[in-house]
Amino acid sequence: MLKVLFVCLGNICRSPLAEGIFASLVEQKKLNCKISCDSAGTGDWHIGETADPRMIKTASEHGINLTHKARQIKKSDFHDFDYVLVMDRSVMEDLKKNFIPANPKSSILYMREYDDTKMSMDVPDPWYGGEDGFEVVFQLLDKSVNNFLEFLILKHKIEIC
């Protein structure tokens, strides 16, 4: 089983959305016996909470049901997961400083490596902004997550279950 972890700051907006989109695609493409996913945050403020209601609403408008409960990243995640996809540069810095162990098994990558525009390495954090920021983040993550899954399928020669 190939394991993928999406990581942001609070684990209530960007990473649960990326996880929800990815899980839905994996299911659609009948790859769920080959690939699994989860999400986590570097912060501990929202542990146990479901995603932000504004993120849940935007996701559901696109047919994606977010059920994840927030959890904090832990060092062992970098031994358990094959890929860790990071939402922005400040989260990456925090991971390097506080969470990534000496010999991680995971490939640790920026989510926006898989965004064709690569305008920035940061998926903007919609939590502080207005309502429309959630749709912007949906569009950005939808493309990046699709591209990332295509990359995985090719690289690991993954076939349907």
Ligand code: 4NP
């Ligand atoms: P996320 O957004 O990292 O995309 O889940 C945030 C949610 C909550 C907070 C920060 C970012 N917070 O400071 O509580």
